[in-house]
Amino acid sequence: MDAILETRGLSKQFLGFSAVSDVSLAVRRGSIHGLIGPNGAGKTTCFNLLTKFLPPSSGTIRFDGRDITRMKPAEVARLGLVRSFQISAVFPHLSVLENVRVALQRARGGSYDFWRSDAVLRRYDARARELLHEVGLAGFADQPAVELSYGRKRALEIATTLALEPTMMLLDEPTAGMTAEDVDRIVALVRRVAAGRTVLMVEHNLKVVEGLCDTITVLTRGKVLAEGPYAEVSRNPEVVAAYLGSDPAISGGAAHG
Numbered sequence: 001m002d003a004i005l006e007t008r009g010l011s012k013q014f015l016g017f018s019a020v021s022d023v024s025l026a027v028r029r030g031s032i033h034g035l036i037g038p039n040g041a042g043k044t045t046c047f048n049l050l051t052k053f054l055p056p057s058s059g060t061i062r063f064d065g066r067d068i069t070r071m072k073p074a075e076v077a078r079l080g081l082v083r084s085f086q087i088s089a090v091f092p093h094l095s096v097l098e099n100v101r102v103a104l105q106r107a108r109g110g111s112y113d114f115w116r117s118d119a120v121l122r123r124y125d126a127r128a129r130e131l132l133h134e135v136g137l138a139g140f141a142d143q144p145a146v147e148l149s150y151g152r153k154r155a156l157e158i159a160t161t162l163a164l165e166p167t168m169m170l171l172d173e174p175t176a177g178m179t180a181e182d183v184d185r186i187v188a189l190v191r192r193v194a195a196g197r198t199v200l201m202v203e204h205n206l207k208v209v210e211g212l213c214d215t216i217t218v219l220t221r222g223k224v225l226a227e228g229p230y231a232e233v234s235r236n237p238e239v240v241a242a243y244l245g246s247d248p249a250i251s252g253g254a255a256h257g
């Protein structure tokens with residue numbers, strides 16, 4: 001398998017407590033990979049290790065053939081492994097277009113180049129408009145970001161992530177706290193931006209996982225319990241038992257939630 005991201009024996013202890021324990025996972029290039037598991041399973045910790053927001057206690061992480069275990073988030077972002085920013089990273093009083101332009105300027109190291117010519121700024125604007133089009137926000141370019149609905153803020157966040165030209169995107173619960181309508185929009189958006197890229201997402205909504213992910217990894221108590229296609233993994237008795245009482249979609253034993 002052509003794995004773009006691979007971990008071996010990845011572990012993280014907090015004061016002796018193993019939040020992530022000997023996790024070896026491989027994300028196939030070009031796939032949408034879901035990381036799921038019951039509450040407290042270690043998903044967020046694992047995600048923070050992969051995005052370099054936390055240093056591992058032991059184990060290795062390789063991205064695109066390189067050992068990134070000791071790299072900083074900004075370094076791995078330059079290699080093309082980009083974590084979608086938190087909503088708080090959106091500048092509320094800048095327009096939607098300006099938010100993407102700032103992300104482009106940052107990505108190209110020009111954040112303080114206030115002497116940039118109009119021609120350069122126009123080039124950023126043209127690319128920013130393309131990205132807004134890609135995430136379905138073309139009609140909102142001049143609106144202050146603060147006025148966007150929650151779902152559209154997440155779309156803007158994805159546009160600012162795309163500004164960094166990621167080969168692989170890491171999404172932390174992209175549909176958390178959304179209305180059903182926004183969930184459908186984000187699912188369509190993730191599918192669109194995943195074309196030609198690799199996506200790894202932590203997601204609680206199993207309907208979303210089922211609809212989007214090619215492969216899922218199930219964590220429980222910090223360990224990998226199962227890995228494979230949703231239809232197969234959701235029928236795994238150990239997975240059903242781990243979810244029992246916590247999610248009717250899986251604990252019902254069916255692949256449909």
Ligand SMILES: Nc1ncnc2c1ncn2[C@@H]1O[C@H](COP(=O)(O)OP(=O)(O)OP(=O)(O)O)[C@@H](O)[C@H]1O
Binds near residue numbers: 014018019041
């Ligand atoms: N900074 C920390 N210090 C101590 N313990 C931590 C820390 N971060 C996480 N943990 C513990 O590690 C375990 C895994 O937590 P984590 O947040 O990674 O799980 P999760 O699968 O993301 O859970 P949820 O679905 O509830 O968000 C939990 O028991 C948690 O209390």
